[in-house]
Amino acid sequence: MSLSGKKVVVFGYGSQGHAHALNLKDCGYNVSVALREDSQSWDRAKEDGFEVLNLKDGARVADVAMLLVPDENQPELYKNYLKSELKNGAFLGFAHGFNIHYSQITPREDLNVFMVAPKSPGHKVREKFLEKEGVPALISVYQDPSKETLQLAKDWAKGVCLNLGVLETTFKDETETDLFGEQAVLCGGLVELMKAGYETLLDAGYDEKLAYFECVHEMKLIVDLIYSKGFAAMRESISNTAEYGDYTTGKKIVTKESRENMKEVLEDIRNGRFAKDFILEGQAGYPILKTMRNRCKDEKIEVVGNELREMMFKK
Template sequence: MAKVYTDKDADLSIFKGKTLAVLGFGSQGHAHALNLKESGAKVIIGLYKGSKSIPVAKEKGFEVYETGEAVKKADVIFVALPDTKQAAAFEKDIKPNLSKGKTLLFSHGFAIHFKTVVPPKDVNVIMVAPKGPGHIVRRQYTEGKGVPALIAVYQGGKEAKKIALAWAKGVGGTRAGVIETDFKEETETDLFGEQTVLCGGCTALVQAGFEVLVEAGYSPEMAYFECLHELKLIVDLMNEKGIAGMRFSISETAKWGDITVGPKIIDSGVKKRMKAALKDIQTGKFAKDWVKEYKGGYKKYNALLKKGEKHGIEKTGEKLRSLMPWMPKRSIKGVQAAY
C-alpha cells in the first residue's frame, strides 16, 4: 500500500522568499494560483500577450507578466498550459528564461514523458496532479477541505520532493491525502482511464444505449432518462461506496441484470481492445497522433466533436434538462478553458 502524505508531511515555509509562477489561468491554473496565494505564497501569473485571461487574473489580484518574464522572475514555474501547446511555449518563452536550480512543475506528465518538452538537467522537474477538475480543487479548498493529489519527481531528488509536497499542501491536496507516483505511471494510466472508461468508454456506451432504445421504437425521452440521466446516481454511489456498495443500494432486479448481463456487454472483446488502446499509449503512438492532429489544425478533432454535438441524445437532453430547475443552465457553444 502506497504511503499517504498529509499536512504534517509538507512544509509551506519552503516557499518563503520565493516567487511561484503559474503559466496559464485556465481550469487548474486559476485554482492552483488562488489556493497558493491564500496559503501565503507569493504567486504571479504568466500569460501570452493579448490573452483574454489577463483582465481576469488581474481582477483576482495577481500581478500578470508575459510568459518569459514570469519564468525569469519565478523560482517555481507551473506549466498550466494544454499538453499540445507546452512544447512551443517551452522553446519560445520558458527554456530561454530558465536558470540552474529553478523548478518546473506540471499537473500531468504528457509533455515530459513523451519528450515533447526536454528540460535542462540543472532544473527540478516535478508533478502535482490533483485528482479533480480545477473548479473542484478551488471549491474544496475554500470549504476547508481538499482534493486528493499525486506527486512525482522526474529530476531533482529530495529537495524537489519537498517542493512538490509544499505545492500540494498549498493547493489543499494534503488535507485529503497525497500519493507519490512517477511521470510514466501517471501519464499512461491517466490517458487510459480517459480514453477507455471515464470519457471515451462512458460516452460511447451512453450513446449506443440511447440509439438501441430509440431504434427499437422507444421515445428519446425514456432513452435519455435510462441511459444518461440516471448514470450520475449510479456513479455517485460507486464514488461514495465502491461497486459493492452501489449494488447494496439498488434493487435485486437491477443487481441481477448488473452481474449477469453487464459482463456480456463489456466482454473479453472489449478488454482486448482496451489492451490495444493501452499499447498505443505505452508505445507513444497516441501521443504522436495527437501532436500530429494539433499541428494539422485539429481538423479530425473538430469534425468528430461537431458530429457528437449533433447526436440525438443532445437535443433530447437539452429539452429535458430545461425542465429541471436544479440543473445549471449552460451552453457548450464557445465554452473553452482560458489560458
C-alpha cells in the same frame, strides 16, 4: 525546502491554472500568473487579485514555474521563454507527465522538475478546496539537483489539493494511466456506453426522454454512490432486481473482446503511437478534433439532454 518564500508563477489561467493559482494564494503563498499579452484570461486573473506578467517576465522572475497551459502548447512555451529565462536551479512543475514522458520537453539539467497532477478537472479542484474537502493528486519528481524537489511537490499538492490522497508515482505511470483512463473508461468508454444504451432504447421505439433519463442522467446518481462508498454500497442502495441484473448482464456488455480492445488501447499509449498521432493532429491544425467537436454538439442526444435540463433545472 518549502514553497514559502518563493516566487511562484503559474503559466496559464484556464481549468487547472486558475485553481492552482487561487488555492495557493488562499494558502498565503506568493503567486503571480503569466499569460500571453493578448490573453483572454488577463483581465480575469487581475480581477482575482493576481499580479499578471507576460510570459518572458514570468519566466525571468519565477523561483517556481508551473506549466498549466494545454499540453500541446507547452513545448513551444518552454522553448521560447522558459529554457532561456528561468533562473539557474529554478523549479519547473507540470500537472501531467505527457511532455516529459514523450520527450517533447527536455528540461535544462539545472532545473528541478516535478509534477502535481490533480485527479480532477480544474474547476472541481477549486470547488473542493473551497468546501475544504480537496481532491486526490499524483506527485512525482523527474529531476532533482537541489534534492529538495519532493518536499516542494508535497507542499504544492497540500496547498492545491489539501492532501486528500497524495500518491507518489513516476511521470511514465501517471501519463500512461491517465491517457488510458480517459480514453477507455472516463470519457471515450463512458460516452459510447451511454450513447449505445440510449440508441438501443430509441431503436426499439421508446421515448427519447425516457431513454436519456435512464442511460445518461442517472449515471451521475449511481457514480456518486460509487464515489463515496464503493460498489458494495452502491449495490446496497439499488433494488435486488437491479443488483441481480448488474451481476448477470455486465459481462455481456463489456465482453472479452472489449477487454482485448482495452489492451490494444493501452499498448498504443505505451508504445507512443497515440502520442505521435495526437502531436501530428496538432501540427495539422486539429482536423479530426474540430470535425468531431462540431459533429457531436449537434447530435440528437445532446438536444434531448438540453431540453430535459431546461425542464429540470430552470428556476
